Amino acid sequence: MMEEPLVLGPPPAIHIPPPAPIAGTPPPAPIAFTAQPPVAGTPPAPPPAPPAAKSAPPPAAKPPAASGGTYTVKSGDTLGAIADRNGTTVSEIMKANPSIKNPNQISVGQQIKLPSKQSGGGFSPPASPPPQPDRPPATSPDAKPPTQQPQSVATEIFPLWIRPTASWKDGPRYFGSSRSGGRKHAGVDLYAPFGSKIRAVADGVIIQRPYPFYDGTNALEVFHAGIGVVRYGEISSSKTVAVRAGQKVKCGEHIAYVGLLDSLRMSMIHFELFGEKARGQSLSGGGPYRRNPALKDPTSFIDRLYKKTFG
DSSP, X not given: OOOOOOOOOOOOOOOOOOOOOOTTOOOOOOOOOOOOOOOTTOOOOOOOOOOOOOOOOOOOOOOOOOOOOEEEOOTTOOHHHHHHHTTOOHXXXXXXXXXXXXXXXXXXXXXXXXXXXXXXXXXXOOOOOOOXXXXXXXXXXXXXXXXXXXXXXXXXXXXXXXXOSSOSSSGGGSTTOBOGGGOBOOSEEEEOOTTOEEEOSSSEEEEEEEEEOSTTOEEEEEEETTTEEEEEEEEOSSSOXXXXXXXXXXXXXXXXXXXXOTTTOOEEEEEEEEOGGGTTSOSBOSTTTTBOTTEEOOHHHHHHHHHHHHO
């Protein structure tokens, strides 16, 4: 008999399990997937809004236009008072009115031309501030902050806000100049328009309130430690500052106004200086000066104050 041929079928499927992770190996890095495509029918997301633009700063306000004009002198007016009310100075008014030769001589009804406020010492437009950076500049961690210099504080100052109209070292104004009856001038005279402000030359204490002094004017005594007793003489008796005995005043504080001598029709400060021991004593006395023996020549002191104040 013939044997039937042996027919082999397909081999059975062999299952090979996936390899296990090897101990100690890091896990596989995550796979980044792109954004999922939009689902059909879903409206697209709106685009991001652009960054808001920085608003420009408002334009700087323009300064008011300066104007001059004229002023009619009224009874009791002085150039100093007119200048104060119109925001200018006596010197600027005199420049605008060449016909005025003496600042103490103006008449009622006189027309005075007022200078433009921008023409001399008046209004001036403020400087534009420098542009500010968006962010502070980077600094080194080792950088030290700048050292701030302390601001200097005046300890002495000239008794007038303005320069005197004449020297106190000649004419009848200097210390020791001759007076009638063999008397000598016991101070220095600082000529200034009637009503000009007078200030304390240093920190001090008022000894007594203003009292009658000479030819319709008053006097004020102030003790300044380290300087002495100062008598601010020939101050105004009609235009006053409210002060009292024992009141402390600071350097530069407004304490009085320049007075007007009734008979001479002149205005000034009569400045007298005494040693500290004169505090609490009468400033009158004998000798050619008719003053307390502690009287001192104030010329060098006034010179020093003028240089410190006006250069």
